[in-house]
Amino acid sequence: EAQVTQNPRYLITVTGKKLTVTCSQNMNHEYMSWYRQDPGLGLRQIYYSMNVEVTDKGDVPEGYKVSRKEKRNFPLILESPSPNQTSLYFCASSSGQGRVGTEAFFGQGTRLTVV
């Protein structure tokens, strides 16, 4: 089954304690992205990756890091989480096939609370 898997689904952590949210896709997609969703602001892009070892900042990259060492995995790293990073996070992947690419597949979401 084609899917994007995020872990964990829920996470409560303390300010400053490094954490990683994992994302893995089984569709051999080139494009992977991380988004955060906040009430009233909608979904905003944090980082995206066009392929292995190719990443770029989105609209709200401050406080986050990513890496793309393998095509299937795109972890999101918070080196020193702060309360303003409390949010619902989504990973998504898509293919660059053809002129306009393919539909996007989303992970189940990770609800992060930083206290």
Place this chain on the structure above:
Amino acid sequence: KNEVEQSPQNLTAQEGEFITINCSYSVGISALHWLQQHPGGGIVSLFMLSSGKKKHGRLIATINIQEKHSSLHITASHPRDSAVYICAVRWGYGGSQGNLIFGKGTKLSVKP
């Protein structure tokens, strides 16, 4: 920068009603997505359009490239259609194809 506007923000309908959600964007795009987000939070892709019209069951999506406008229609609405519907545009080609810009969503509630 591409702006994506959805209307209405909130919509309440009676079961069986025909529903339309609108999406407008400001610059040329390569594709437009309609997404559905249920109260549990998960996001599912409903359609991806670059021109014309697509239909899947009771859902119909249309796009007018010249007017920079898309609509999502739900025929014979049902309480299980209650969700947030999100429009997203992909405005790049080639290397920036992976970028999506999202509208703020339309919260639909269908009453029995």
